[in-house]
Structure formats: structure tokens, C-alpha cells
Amino acid sequence: MTPPAGTGPLAPGQPVAVDWALSPIAVADWLGAVSLVAGALLSLAAAIGVLRFPDTLSRMHAATKPQVLGVLLLLLGLSLRLRTLSDLGMIALVGIFQLATAPVAAQMVGRAAYRSGRVDRRLLDVDELAEP
Amino acid sequence: MTGPGQGLRARVRRWREQWIAVGGLVLIWLLLWGDISWGNLLGGLLAAAAVLVFFPLPAVTFDGRLRLRGLLMFAGRFVVELVWASLHVARIGMQPGYTPRSAIIAVRLLVPTDLNLTLTAEAVSLVPGTLIVDVDRNGGVLYVHVLDVRAPADIATARKEIRLLERRIIAAVGSAAELRQVRSVPVDKELP
Structure with missing residues (x-):
């Protein structure tokens, strides 16, 4: 009994057949994987920024920008891999609420920090909020 | 002083804004549940009505247009x-x-x-x-x-x-x- 074509031992000199044609699903899977890793790395960078920045206001920068983009990339990766309509709706909602609420939260924390005097003035070059 | 025609127009505008708000809230509700059914639609309408009645927001004056x-x-x-x-x-x-x-x-x-x-x-x-x-x-x-x-x-x-x-x-x-x-x-x- 002969094995089916392509599964038997290779004869010397016979080229290895590789399927280079990428299906759209494979492309979506790869792009999804790349987005997931990039999103995770940005979230990590945001966490390191929150730890390392010197004062509350600077930390809120780390907590808004790389973190929001990280979440958006994670959501993009998820939607590229899940590809069902009901999941896409939920993902779109998460993204919209993330974009709408992150600045509000950052502003609330920033204002509270400023008004309670938790601002390191040595790090500020200009402060036009303090001037009358 | 506002004339009767102006008051009517303002009321129509307020109504329109309220219906846009209801539409948006129902859409969010449907997206949250992940599928469209009569039950979800009804639930969304109830939730939207409750939000608009119990948490009324000041009217947004939007007189621009989307480009x-x-x-x-x-x-x-x-x-x-x-x-x-x-x-x-x-x-x-x-x-x-x-x-x-x-x-x-x-x-x-x-x-x-x-x-x-x-x-x-x-x-x-x-x-x-x-x-x-x-x-x-x-x-x-x-x-x-x-x-x-x-x-x-x-x-x-x-x-x-x-x-x-x-x-x-x-x-x-x-x-x-x-x-x-x-x-x-x-x-x-x-x-x-």
C-alpha cells in the first residue's frame, strides 16, 4: 500500500511543498496575534510609566495614553480572531466607553491632586492655573 | 419673550433630542446583550425610559451639523x-x-x-x-x-x-x- 502523496519520506532532491498562499483567515489570525502582543506591551509600558513618573499628574499621562491605545489594540486583536457579529458589538462598546471615560477619570484624579496640593512645583516650568 | 411658534419649535427640538437619546440607549442595550430580539428591544426601551426619567441631563445645544x-x-x-x-x-x-x-x-x-x-x-x-x-x-x-x-x-x-x-x-x-x-x-x- 502506497502512502498518500506528500506524506511519504522525501526522495533526495525533491522540493518540499509549502503552501505559501495565505488565506484571509490566516492573515486575520496573524494580524490579530500581532495586535494582541502590541496591546499587551503598551499596557506594560503604561504600568511601568505609572510606577516611574515622579508625580500624580505625570502618572495620569501614563494611565491615559498608552493604556487606552493598549486596550484598543487588544480589542482589535480580539475582533480579528473572534469575527462574530455579537462579539464585535460588545468590543465596539468597550472601545467607545474606554475612549469616553478614561479622560474623565484622569481629569477627576488630576483636579483632585492639584486642588489638594499634591503637585511637585519643582517639576513645573509654568503654572497658569496658580496665577490670578 | 418667546412667541407661541418659537415655544413649539423648541418643544419639537427637545422631543427630537429625547428620541435620539432613546435610540442611542436602546442600541447600547442591544449591543450589550449581543443579539436582537423583541424581549431585548422591550428591555432596552424600558431601561432607556428609566434613565431619561430618573437621570435627566441638561439639554445639549447642538446646532452644528456633521461633516x-x-x-x-x-x-x-x-x-x-x-x-x-x-x-x-x-x-x-x-x-x-x-x-x-x-x-x-x-x-x-x-x-x-x-x-x-x-x-x-x-x-x-x-x-x-x-x-x-x-x-x-x-x-x-x-x-x-x-x-x-x-x-x-x-x-x-x-x-x-x-x-x-x-x-x-x-x-x-x-x-x-x-x-x-x-x-x-x-x-x-x-x-x-
Whole structure:
């Protein structure tokens, strides 16, 4: 009994057949994987920024920008891999609420920090909020 | 004094706004449940009615119109700046031994409507190295924290960026009068 074509031992000199044609699903899977890793790395960078920045206001920068983009990339990766309509709706909602609420939260924390005097003035070059 | 015709028009407008709010809330409800059925539609209508009755919000005065070109320009620029700002903050966050200096600047907006103030504040917080610390609603002034200031030129750049951002928002959703107003003033001009 002969094995089916392509599964038997290779004869010397016979080229290895590789399927280079990428299906759209494979492309979506790869792009999804790349987005997931990039999103995770940005979230990590945001966490390191929150730890390392010197004062509350600077930390809120780390907590808004790389973190929001990280979440958006994670959501993009998820939607590229899940590809069902009901999941896409939920993902779109998460993204919209993330974009709408992150600045509000950052502003609330920033204002509270400023008004309670938790601002390191040595790090500020200009402060036009303090001037009358 | 408002005449009867004006009162009617205002009421029609209020009704229209309420129905847009109901539509949006029902849509969110359906997306949350993940499928469209009569039960979910009914549940969404009940939830929307409850939200609008128990948590009434002040009417948003929106008399602009949506412009597709402006919206696309704003969205495209927004994505580019979000990516750039994220990488920038991530980089200075991880750079060893570097302490970023910052500044708090006051930026007066050209169009001090509630809607424009809110949209600009949201976008400024997400975009280029800037964060809202406080808002003067009556004066239409945003107090913005700028991260990573190395030279006085950086502060001027941040001020200009915020004005350009406001322009893009007005070009996307503002009224014709507002658009004329922002176009008549050069970007570099300091407002009193």
C-alpha cells in the first residue's frame, strides 16, 4: 500500500511543498496575534510609566495614553480572531466607553491632586492655573 | 419673550433630542446583550425610559451639523496622534534616569459652548502629551498639563496643537457660524 502523496519520506532532491498562499483567515489570525502582543506591551509600558513618573499628574499621562491605545489594540486583536457579529458589538462598546471615560477619570484624579496640593512645583516650568 | 411658534419649535427640538437619546440607549442595550430580539428591544426601551426619567441631563445645544470630510480628518489625525503620544509616553516612562518636567497652561477656546468644551477636553486628554487639570466653563478656558517640557518652545507648540485640535472638532461637528469664527482667527494669535 502506497502512502498518500506528500506524506511519504522525501526522495533526495525533491522540493518540499509549502503552501505559501495565505488565506484571509490566516492573515486575520496573524494580524490579530500581532495586535494582541502590541496591546499587551503598551499596557506594560503604561504600568511601568505609572510606577516611574515622579508625580500624580505625570502618572495620569501614563494611565491615559498608552493604556487606552493598549486596550484598543487588544480589542482589535480580539475582533480579528473572534469575527462574530455579537462579539464585535460588545468590543465596539468597550472601545467607545474606554475612549469616553478614561479622560474623565484622569481629569477627576488630576483636579483632585492639584486642588489638594499634591503637585511637585519643582517639576513645573509654568503654572497658569496658580496665577490670578 | 418667546412667541407661541418659537415655544413649539423648541418643544419639537427637545422631543427630537429625547428620541435620539432613546435610540442611542436602546442600541447600547442591544449591543450589550449581543443579539436582537423583541424581549431585548422591550428591555432596552424600558431601561432607556428609566434613565431619561430618573437621570435627566441638561439639554445639549447642538446646532452644528456633521461633516463627513471633517469627521474623517479628525478621526485620522486622532489615531495618528494617539499612537504617537502613546509611544512617546511609553518611551519617556521607560527611559532610565530621566525625570520629565511639565507645565500647566491655560488655553482659551474660540467657541466656548459646552459641547465644544467637552469634546476638546476629551480629545486633548487622549492626544498629544496633554491632560486636562481644570476647566473654566464660563470663560471657556482649559487648564492643560503638558508632559515632557524641555524648552519654552514646547509650551508654545502645545498651545498651538490644542487650538488646531479645536479647529478640527469645529470643522467636524460645528455650525457654519462657528466654522467662520475659527477660520477668521489665525492659529498663532494669543487670545486675551
